[in-house]
Amino acid sequence: MQPAWEVLLDQTAFYPTSGGQPNDLGLLGEAVLLDVRDGEEGIAHIVDRELEKNGVKGCVNWPRRFDHMQQHTGQHLLSAMFQGRFGLPTVSFHLGVETCTIDLHGGEPSRDLLIGAQRAANKVIFEDRGVTVRYGTREQLARLGVRKEVEREGLLRAIEIEDADLQPCGGTHVKSTGQIGMILVRGCSKVRQDWRVEFVCGRRAEQAGTEDFERERGLMGVLGCALDELPAAVERLTAERDANFKSLRGALQQLAGLWGGQLASTAPAGANGVRVASLLLRGAHPELLLPLATEIAKSERTIALLILEESGQLVFAQHPTAGKDLGAVLKSVLAVHPGKGGGSKDFVRAKLAEAGSSAAALELAKSIVAA
Numbered sequence: 001m002q003p004a005w006e007v008l009l010d011q012t013a014f015y016p017t018s019g020g021q022p023n024d025l026g027l028l029g030e031a032v033l034l035d036v037r038d039g040e041e042g043i044a045h046i047v048d049r050e051l052e053k054n055g056v057k058g059c060v061n062w063p064r065r066f067d068h069m070q071q072h073t074g075q076h077l078l079s080a081m082f083q084g085r086f087g088l089p090t091v092s093f094h095l096g097v098e099t100c101t102i103d104l105h106g107g108e109p110s111r112d113l114l115i116g117a118q119r120a121a122n123k124v125i126f127e128d129r130g131v132t133v134r135y136g137t138r139e140q141l142a143r144l145g146v147r148k149e150v151e152r153e154g155l156l157r158a159i160e161i162e163d164a165d166l167q168p169c170g171g172t173h174v175k176s177t178g179q180i181g182m183i184l185v186r187g188c189s190k191v192r193q194d195w196r197v198e199f200v201c202g203r204r205a206e207q208a209g210t211e212d213f214e215r216e217r218g219l220m221g222v223l224g225c226a227l228d229e230l231p232a233a234v235e236r237l238t239a240e241r242d243a244n245f246k247s248l249r250g251a252l253q254q255l256a257g258l259w260g261g262q263l264a265s266t267a268p269a270g271a272n273g274v275r276v277a278s279l280l281l282r283g284a285h286p287e288l289l290l291p292l293a294t295e296i297a298k299s300e301r302t303i304a305l306l307i308l309e310e311s312g313q314l315v316f317a318q319h320p321t322a323g324k325d326l327g328a329v330l331k332s333v334l335a336v337h338p339g340k341g342g343g344s345k346d347f348v349r350a351k352l353a354e355a356g357s358s359a360a361a362l363e364l365a366k367s368i369v370a371a
């Protein structure tokens, strides 16, 4: 915690956090502003050092303020398009560090609707219409047709976008729609009963477009294709991956068939005549465990105890004639070497919490089934 001072001024150009818009930052004399709050006694400027009491010059961090103006005016415009064209009112607004969101009340906005609202808003931006401040009582403004009525009494401040929107608001806005630059809708998701639309305006839209391009360029390099070929290239890769996985599974199944039979026939038989094929597998594919254990357990009076050394994954399986309760065996093993898993009397699978205990767990399982 750094020491801080709260400063009240007789007038200020600094905007305090309110109405979904974050506070301004900047300097008051030599002091750095840490926060600006809408307090009970007026606008409170939180600074990092004490100020002289005979007047001070302020300096607003303009890039930050202008960014907020772009996002906030863009929000008015986008909300007006959603409501006016598609009957979806905005119930809340948040101006975040990277993106902005509005929550729309009503049915799920389709892709066409989202793009339609974006396009209509951008058309108003390209026409560079005026954005003006109007004052009036709640009733006067209501007669002019505000988008969303507010509950406040007295003289209200409203923002009018020429032939597009009128909305009571105390935030900061640009002078004409051209200064918004561009609105890009970036996503839509359900939040409780409403639809949260993510969007960016102005400099943020430029940055989002640039980042998209950089990502795509990276992918083009990795996949060795042109931009418009990207979706097809990714689809091809996915299909190849699925085909490779299928053929790998086939090969593992074949390996399990050959090796499992051999392991079952060479496994030593205990005093009770039950054969136990136990194996601590190193560098094996995890998908081999299941078919190999299944293959071994096809032989009568045979038990398979398989553990992958590197991961602690295990599969125990038996031919029903072996007559053990592998569920109970697993329970005893996990009591000493913790892990998660389960199964039936004839088949269990699990993963040990510590891969390092794989060898000891296998020895323990062997001694239990030999008893």
Ligand SMILES: [Zn+2]
Pocket (backbone or CB within 6 Å): 072, 073, 076, 159, 169, 170, 171, 172, 173
């Ligand atoms: Zn506003």
